[in-house]
Amino acid sequence: MTLLAHISDLHLDGSERATRRAVRVMDYLRALPQPVDALLVTGDIADHGEEAEYEEAARILTAPFPVLTCPGNHDARPAYRKALLGEAPEHGPVNQAHDIAGTTILMCDSTIPGRDEGRLDAQTLAWIDATLTARTPGTPALIAFHQPPVALHHPLPDSCRLEEPGALADLIEAHPQVAAVLTGHAHTAAASTFAARPLIVGPAVTWTLRMPWEGDQAADRDQPPGLAFHILDDDRRLTTHYRVVL
Numbered sequence: 001m002t003l004l005a006h007i008s009d010l011h012l013d014g015s016e017r018a019t020r021r022a023v024r025v026m027d028y029l030r031a032l033p034q035p036v037d038a039l040l041v042t043g044d045i046a047d048h049g050e051e052a053e054y055e056e057a058a059r060i061l062t063a064p065f066p067v068l069t070c071p072g073n074h075d076a077r078p079a080y081r082k083a084l085l086g087e088a089p090e091h092g093p094v095n096q097a098h099d100i101a102g103t104t105i106l107m108c109d110s111t112i113p114g115r116d117e118g119r120l121d122a123q124t125l126a127w128i129d130a131t132l133t134a135r136t137p138g139t140p141a142l143i144a145f146h147q148p149p150v151a152l153h154h155p156l157p158d159s160c161r162l163e164e165p166g167a168l169a170d171l172i173e174a175h176p177q178v179a180a181v182l183t184g185h186a187h188t189a190a191a192s193t194f195a196a197r198p199l200i201v202g203p204a205v206t207w208t209l210r211m212p213w214e215g216d217q218a219a220d221r222d223q224p225p226g227l228a229f230h231i232l233d234d235d236r237r238l239t240t241h242y243r244v245v246l
Helices: 016-030 051-060 077-085 122-134 165-173
Strands: 002-007 038-042 067-070 096-100 103-107 141-144 178-183 190-194 197-201 226-232 238-244
Touching: 016 051, 016 226, 038 103, 038 178, 051 077, 067 096, 067 103, 103 122, 122 165, 165 190, 178 226, 197 238
Parallel strands: 002 038, 038 067, 103 141, 141 178, 178 197
Antiparallel strands: 002 226, 096 103, 190 197, 226 238
């Protein structure tokens, strides 16, 4: 069994509000009686893509368990690499593979610099395929990135979701060990399907999206930050529990 926590969209911008909400979530996770195997953070870690925002993120996200990240449309690859990952500030896609408690977790870069829409480019798709092919047959895998590949029935996230999702769907079909797809970006906890797999959208830390039937103002800034717990069991069944952190 693999136990994962999942947060998204911290939008750290140097403000006391953004810092307080992110710290609250991390304090909650660090205080759990049973630690998670890893925390996944599916993008928009910074709000403006500045080095100082990633330096703050590195401090806040420090934990006794692995913290796995991928960029979102508000993130900037060079600053993200330098200040958060301690790498050279390069412009190429930030793709990382992790082996956590018997599960392969691919944190993928679906960003298109300068745009809110996402796309897994040819380089990233080839990396996903090669990484999954190289793993021991039967090892379960999760694929995580920022923009959801399906409509969530709100005009804001649906206007800037993952483009050309068919290429990813074909790749997942070729790799039956992929148990689920995990994303962020939409600022709402959601569950759907993609390529005959569960698609789970992690809730946002910064603010929650109001759906059309909840009101006209998209951003509900009064909702507490949210998180998800994912359990991947020995049958490759993913079970998700959502929490808010008061």
